[in-house]
Amino acid sequence: MQLSALPSAGPAIRPSTLPILDQRLRGTKFVSLAPRSILNSPQATGMDFWSINPYVGCEFGCTYCYARYAHRYVVERAHDAGRLSDAELREFRGAHGWEAFEQRIFVKEHVLGALDADLRRYFRSQGPSVRPPAPIVIGTATDPYQPAERRFQVTRAILERLARYEGLSIGIITKSPLVTRDLDVLRRLAARSDLEVYVSLITVDARLIRKMEVRSPLPAVRLRALARLTAAGVNAGLIVAPVLPGVTDDLPHLEALFSAARAAGARFVHAGPLRLYAGIRDRFLPVIETHFPELAARYARAYARNASAPREYAQALERRVQRLQAKFGLPVNSGMEDRYRTTRAAPQADLGL
Ligand code: SF4
Numbered sequence: 001m002q003l004s005a006l007p008s009a010g011p012a013i014r015p016s017t018l019p020i021l022d023q024r025l026r027g028t029k030f031v032s033l034a035p036r037s038i039l040n041s042p043q044a045t046g047m048d049f050w051s052i053n054p055y056v057g058c059e060f061g062c063t064y065c066y067a068r069y070a071h072r073y074v075v076e077r078a079h080d081a082g083r084l085s086d087a088e089l090r091e092f093r094g095a096h097g098w099e100a101f102e103q104r105i106f107v108k109e110h111v112l113g114a115l116d117a118d119l120r121r122y123f124r125s126q127g128p129s130v131r132p133p134a135p136i137v138i139g140t141a142t143d144p145y146q147p148a149e150r151r152f153q154v155t156r157a158i159l160e161r162l163a164r165y166e167g168l169s170i171g172i173i174t175k176s177p178l179v180t181r182d183l184d185v186l187r188r189l190a191a192r193s194d195l196e197v198y199v200s201l202i203t204v205d206a207r208l209i210r211k212m213e214v215r216s217p218l219p220a221v222r223l224r225a226l227a228r229l230t231a232a233g234v235n236a237g238l239i240v241a242p243v244l245p246g247v248t249d250d251l252p253h254l255e256a257l258f259s260a261a262r263a264a265g266a267r268f269v270h271a272g273p274l275r276l277y278a279g280i281r282d283r284f285l286p287v288i289e290t291h292f293p294e295l296a297a298r299y300a301r302a303y304a305r306n307a308s309a310p311r312e313y314a315q316a317l318e319r320r321v322q323r324l325q326a327k328f329g330l331p332v333n334s335g336m337e338d339r340y341r342t343t344r345a346a347p348q349a350d351l352g353l
Helices: 068-080 086-093 112-126 147-152 154-162 177-192 206-212 219-231 251-263 278-291 293-302 311-327 335-340
Strands: 020-023 029-033 050-052 104-108 136-138 169-174 194-200 236-243 269-273
Touching: 029 147, 068 086, 068 104, 068 278, 104 147, 112 154, 136 154, 147 154, 154 177, 169 177, 177 194, 177 219, 194 219, 206 219, 206 278, 219 236, 219 251, 236 251, 251 269, 251 311, 269 311, 278 293
Parallel strands: 029 104, 050 136, 136 169, 169 194, 194 236, 236 269
Antiparallel strands: 020 029
8 A cells, every 4th residue: 555655764684694484486585584673753754653564575566556665775775784695686676676575575573572662662752741642553665464474473463562552543554354364453452542454445446456456355355354344343444545547536436445345334435646656657657558558648747746646636536535435424534544635625527637
């Protein structure tokens, strides 16, 4: 999924070798990382909340994913520290500089000591007057329930530890039904802290998903997971990010998502437009050229100067989403979608990218 700012550049790597933990037939390697810190502060990421990403890299391979930047940073630091040879650097970056994000997954192992230390720092930063405390969001840059989690269970261990604390505000963002494996921990967490689970889905169209996301779970699977979460009493909803201009921003597309979310018992639906950072243009724009050639020039123009969608477009989309939130009886402009808040009135019929 995408949020409004670049992810934290990633953890420092300790001076040792990079052990390969596992290797899959499809070529993915899982590499151990022992970070000194796992809870990223708002100052480190530029986002308005604290964040945790148990993995660096993500096998789901969404073509619009901005987190490739953080993966490259971790790989280049390992090379600079002498822990990757030149040949390994080439392998860990891939021919175009973005493939390795999907195929060389760093697993943040043994993080609970770091998390405890980070939480002491977090509580000190909040002070007695800051109530409720700033949110901690898990999965801002990579999916915490990507395939690696099935084996390594880093996310589960982090949630178990957070469940010992009281009065936190925790958000989890995922595209994976694996989140339902942890219903027991989520219930414990929700008993002592505020919890929101954001199931990320950009369209209910399975064929379109496969053009945009290489290995992510199909829409029906994610919606079933959402239904299981809400049926179990978890405060869960849908996050539609990014909305792809000219591809998924039309009313039928968005209505289908809202309708499916409602049927799954979603407590909220939030949405925000595509942000096209420099590091992902080479990955994403060819996908548009291949599948939507009629939009290629419009994308190139709209994102020529900025990573963000043009202001008028973002405003129009926000109004469209607000109308749908109201129509489907969901909260209008509350919670995480405030990240996308804009201020001016917008045209109604045509989003005008
Ligand atoms: S699931 Fe999220 S982190 Fe993984 S590739 Fe897709 S957008 Fe990136």
